[in-house]
Amino acid sequence: VLAELQKYRGDKILKSSKSALFIAKKELLKQDWCKTEPFEQKIREDGCYSKRITNYFCYGQCNSFYIPKMSKRRPKAHGNKRDHRNKHRNDSFRSCAFCKPKEFKYTTVILKCPSLTPSFRRKHVQIVRECRCIAQNMN
């Protein structure tokens, strides 16, 4: 597999799904990005003065791949000695990453609400601390 990968320039056909998996991982390495940028989030409620706080949003381009493989269904433990019912399934190596918050913190914002009783409201707000490309479960 390694020799094949060293020769790979995208112009020859790979000999197995495992080589394809190595190529996908190698080509994707180090190129993904996921930014953490600030914005002003308005915290509001009917009857209250709104407040603005700094929160963060995430955006970027993260790696994903999908490589078909045939997987053999495991024979049943108590099957026949020559069990012809073993079937191959259409399966895949798959991975997909999402540029999203890796960590949050929480803050409480108190809004003044002159027309309400009591005349304030507490809002619990989730603040994004840091964004990352995070692999999602795609099964």
Added chain:
Amino acid sequence: VLAELQKYRGDKILKSSKSALFIAKKELLKQDWCKTEPFEQKIREDGCYSKRITNYFCYGQCNSFYIPKMSKRRPKAHGNKRDHRNKHRNDSFRSCAFCKPKEFKYTTVILKCPSLTPSFRRKHVQIVRECRCIAQNMN
């Protein structure tokens, strides 16, 4: 919002989650990629001669973003006239795309299996036709 977006160079803080959403979409536009590359897939079964067919795998970098927003829970239809139980939830605009097959075709491979009865096996194989960045449901 538009005036703000035209000025945006990443050095000033955006004034709302909607501006953040426009920026994320604008910055991400046109930069994603998702390749469709051939590889040889081995089709095999115990007791049969294996065959190789050309299948395709997908890999690339697709867009994703996550932008916090406060969403107001809808008041209940039969609630009080002044229903203080309306709560804001920590919510988000979110999107994540996956470089994966947009389309498949199917083929039947017949393997010769001298030691089995009958002496061949039919395998139904899913072939990837084309890969694309495809938005996934992230809720």
